[in-house]
Amino acid sequence: MDNKYLQIYHDYAGKIESGALRPQVKLPSEHELSQQYGTSRETVRKALHLLSQNGFIQKIKGKGSFVLPIQQWDFPVSGLVSFKELSAKMGKPSRTRVIELEAMAADEELASQLRVNPAEPVWKVVRTRTIGGETIILDKDYFLQDTIPELTVEICEDSIYQYLEEVLDIPISFAKKVITVEEPTPEDRRLLDLEGYPMVVVVRNYVHLEDATLFQYTESRHRPDKFRFIDFARRHG
Amino acid sequence: MDNKYLQIYHDYAGKIESGALRPQVKLPSEHELSQQYGTSRETVRKALHLLSQNGFIQKIKGKGSFVLPIQQWDFPVSGLVSFKELSAKMGKPSRTRVIELEAMAADEELASQLRVNPAEPVWKVVRTRTIGGETIILDKDYFLQDTIPELTVEICEDSIYQYLEEVLDIPISFAKKVITVEEPTPEDRRLLDLEGYPMVVVVRNYVHLEDATLFQYTESRHRPDKFRFIDFARRHG
DNA sequence: CAGTGGTCTAGACCACTCA
DNA sequence: GAGTGGTCTAGACCACTGA
Incomplete structure (x- = not known):
């Protein structure tokens, strides 16, 4: 209600x-x-x-x-919108493929990204996103197992966000995105249809819960020509 | 007050x-x-x-x-922040060079971007931004002359935003940014130190006044390795 | 002038957290 | 239970718009 x-x-x-x-x-x-x-x-x-x-x-x-x-493509404006919602709004056929789903211990770099102790148990999810026949997005998600005890390939193929919000009722509060453009890694080249593009757009997403704990770190790696980001900013005092 | x-x-x-x-x-x-x-x-x-x-x-x-x-670099988060403020916060020596400043009539493409009639009088300002000895940003601004009767090279070398807000007291209300990655134009290659990078990050900025009129359109073109964009999003209903 | 949104008040009740 | 933020109310005065 x-x-x-x-x-x-x-x-x-x-x-x-x-x-x-x-x-x-x-x-x-x-x-x-x-x-x-x-x-x-x-x-x-x-x-x-x-x-x-x-x-x-x-x-x-x-x-x-x-x-x-x-315009149509103005939605969503900047926010925490899942790939599923996004592709639904775009009205294009799309597919999510789960490349990797494993429970692991955070290595040093990841622990610092998530601001937790090394060896903290985390979920690692690697997925590719295919739109219009081309695989153009590589998503790497890391979740604290603390918050998400259970995660299956089926959930990852659908929408993890939906699962978090509707099934687990985890209150996602805010997220910070940092967008940069970088050289593709060998993994990018292997998993994405880069078509010779020598750069990928990397969106690093830090997702916090309502109690301000950081519980998810995501890297979303996009082929540059297919990337578009819309930000809506207001003036305030 | x-x-x-x-x-x-x-x-x-x-x-x-x-x-x-x-x-x-x-x-x-x-x-x-x-x-x-x-x-x-x-x-x-x-x-x-x-x-x-x-x-x-x-x-x-x-x-x-x-x-x-x-962290330090979290400021500013997404918003209408001028290059002057930004470089001040970064604490790096920087220079703005005015390449072009002219009063002109909007051609068809620009008129559609600004949502005005073709031949509407506009200011065109082209500037390059040099940080740490490298010219990495090309800014192209278009303003409706309607709103800004006077514009000089000195103002453009300083901060147009500051001039608008503090001198002309023009109430900037909100802006929409669209970020894409594109191939460099010959102009990009001529004016920027691209160092072989085959892409530029293009930030298109649509600035509205408080009465919702669109009065400025800006293209900010960045060398990809020097580009970073931070977005802070909150959940709401 | 009447109508609009911008600011502000002094209360109220609720849901939540923590001792 | 005391303290916290979240929602809501029924007013008030102001600055701005347009006829």
């Missing part, structure tokens, strides 16, 4: 994403919305703030809130 | 960024802070929300708010 402000948020996010509300359209005023939803204005404002933060609307003082012009 | 919540935000952002507040340190409770600042709890919460959104703190229900472990 959603909170009130999340209900309002999802109502309008859905309407905008589905196109039921066209760009430039003016939303009801905060006063009106609070009456429609039978709630206080501050609660409405919380929902509108979220909508504006996520690029759905733009609030203009003295005028109102307006639906932003947003 | 800052708002109350921005004052609290800047107080703590400064303390954390300067290292006066170490990671893991617990902030005073919201109740305490509201007394210290002589304000309501909701106002304190607004400030803490901003701090948490910008990666400074982590709030944990039932426990409190804690300073996040943040």
Whole structure:
């Protein structure tokens, strides 16, 4: 069951994403919305703030809130979106292949990435992503076994994120991504269809839980021509 | 003059960024802070929300708010940060060279990028960025003349952002970045020290004003080995 | 001028954590 | 149980917009 402000948020996010509300359209005023939803204005404002933060609307003082012009590929904007959601939104046939799934002890480098002691038990998952017949993404995930006791090939082929959130109910809180461009490793060359591209885009993802512990480290390695990253940034004080 | 919540935000952002507040340190409770600042709890919460959104703190229900472990290079996290601020934070000697500054009419492609009519008057600014003796970034900016009547080489060598915000007092609201990796153009090869790298990282930046008009389009072209992008994403409903 | 969003208040109740 | 953050309310005043 959603909170009130999340209900309002999802109502309008859905309407905008589905196109039921066209760009430039003016939303009801905060006063009106609070009456429609039978709630206080501050609660409405919380929902509108979220909508504006996520690029759905733009609030203009003295005028109102307006639906932003947003292309299909604008979703998702920066965030913790799984490959499964992403490829579903893109509407392209895709396949995930699990190359490796093993329980291991963290070596020194990994332990420092995860900020835990060496030899800490972790899951290592290596997967390739194939879209339109070309294998263009290599994902290497490391999870603390502490948090995830069980992991199977079936789960990895589907969506680990979904498993974490819906089945294990693990509250993922925030993630930091660092994007760089690097030379391909022999592993990249072996597993990806690099077609001679001499570089890969590496997205390193540090995922934290709600209690601020770091529990996952991911390297996502992309063929450069197929890589696209969208970031939506707002100004604040 | 800052708002109350921005004052609290800047107080703590400064303390954390300067290292006066170490990671893991617990902030005073919201109740305490509201007394210290002589304000309501909701106002304190607004400030803490901003701090948490910008990666400074982590709030944990039932426990409190804690300073996040943040390395030097974590700042800035994704946002509208100018090259001047960035190189200042990195503490490296750097130089901006203005290659081209001209008033022109938008051609068709640019007009579509800026979502204006063709032949709309725009400023075109081309600059290179040199860090540590290597020219590794090529920036191409286009501004609507409508918004910026005057632009000089001196301003472009300093910081256009600073000029917009502090001198012209133009309220920049939000920006969308799209990051891709592409083949270098002849211009890239001419102006950048590419050292044989066969690709450039292209960051396309669409900058909007507070009234949601798009007024600037920027292409920032980076030598791949010197490119790094940090994104900080939070989970929300 | 009326309508809008931006800020702020002084409460309230809840769910969660930890001793 | 005391303390914490999460949600919510019913007001208030302000600055900005547009007719």
